[in-house]
Amino acid sequence: MAARVMMATAVDKTPSRIAGMFDAIAPRYDLLNHLLSAGLDRRWRDRAVDALGLAPGSRVVDLCTGTGDLAIATVRRADRASVVGVDFAGEMLRLAAIKVRGGGLGGRIRLARGDAARIPLADRSCDAATVAFGIRNVAEPQPVLAEIARVLRPGGRLAILEFGQPRLPGIKTLYAWYFRYGLPLIGRLVSRHQSAYSYLPASVGAFPPPPEFVRAIGSEGFTNVRAVSLTLGIVYLYTADRR
Ligand SMILES: C[S@@+](CC[C@H](N)C(=O)[O-])C[C@H]1O[C@@H](n2cnc3c(N)ncnc32)[C@H](O)[C@@H]1O
Numbered sequence: 001m002a003a004r005v006m007m008a009t010a011v012d013k014t015p016s017r018i019a020g021m022f023d024a025i026a027p028r029y030d031l032l033n034h035l036l037s038a039g040l041d042r043r044w045r046d047r048a049v050d051a052l053g054l055a056p057g058s059r060v061v062d063l064c065t066g067t068g069d070l071a072i073a074t075v076r077r078a079d080r081a082s083v084v085g086v087d088f089a090g091e092m093l094r095l096a097a098i099k100v101r102g103g104g105l106g107g108r109i110r111l112a113r114g115d116a117a118r119i120p121l122a123d124r125s126c127d128a129a130t131v132a133f134g135i136r137n138v139a140e141p142q143p144v145l146a147e148i149a150r151v152l153r154p155g156g157r158l159a160i161l162e163f164g165q166p167r168l169p170g171i172k173t174l175y176a177w178y179f180r181y182g183l184p185l186i187g188r189l190v191s192r193h194q195s196a197y198s199y200l201p202a203s204v205g206a207f208p209p210p211p212e213f214v215r216a217i218g219s220e221g222f223t224n225v226r227a228v229s230l231t232l233g234i235v236y237l238y239t240a241d242r243r
Contacts (some may be wrong), residue, residue: 007152029066055127072105225238
């Protein structure tokens with residue numbers, strides 16, 4: 001029986017609410033990403049791309065692509081790779097399109113407005129799939145994992161980045177304080193959005209712990225599922241191969 005991804009506490013993930021929230025913070029999204037992670041977010045995305053070990057010319061789908069940073073990192077790091085970036089927040093995609101055009105990457109990155117639970121691509125049409133800091137936001141991760149399995153060819157690779165919670169004593173307490181108080185305050189001041197940066201720690205707290213999410217991935221037709229802790233467990237990189 002497929003392992004179900006359980007949410008520890010209720011966080012409102014109604015798609016229209018999530019899309020509206022990201023549309024509202026879109027203009028400050030990139031700035032806050034770099035600021036709140038002290039620039040580490042770029043390194044985490046590069047690690048995810050490198051973990052895919054893409055062959056030249058690979059076709060990749062980047063779900064919850066947002067402002068496109070992972071899609072852009074993918075085509076910059078992987079020889080002749082092409083990416084379809086999917087997101088349901090129009091304003092995030094509009095900013096992604098500006099960056100893609102500005103970087104002269106229009107021939108390699110296509111952006112599509114859509115829901116990760118209904119990927120607008122054919123069965124077995126992708127060599128790899130990525131999701132950076134998006135899976136925690138979807139209403140139900142399990143059907144999204146099943147959709148990813150549908151569009152990947154056998155042997156296709158999956159890389160998912162998601163926030164975790166450091167477990168090292170000392171670091172755990174410091175980070176918990178930053179995540180609970182510092183980050184929401186900075187996020188609110190810079191984005192001028194009242195709840196988006198309180199939702200972030202709440203949604204991370206409600207996300208399944210790595211061993212449980214590894215089982216959820218494995219139950220949807222993936223093998224070699226691994227969770228690698230990055231930056232003391234602040235982020236986890238999940239990788240897997242489509243059977
Ligand atoms: C935290 S942002 C991550 C953006 C980008 N991947 C990055 O690394 O910066 C999460 C994104 O997921 C999108 N999203 C959440 N649930 C989604 C869904 N079910 N289908 C499509 N996009 C979704 C949001 O609109 C938002 O742009």
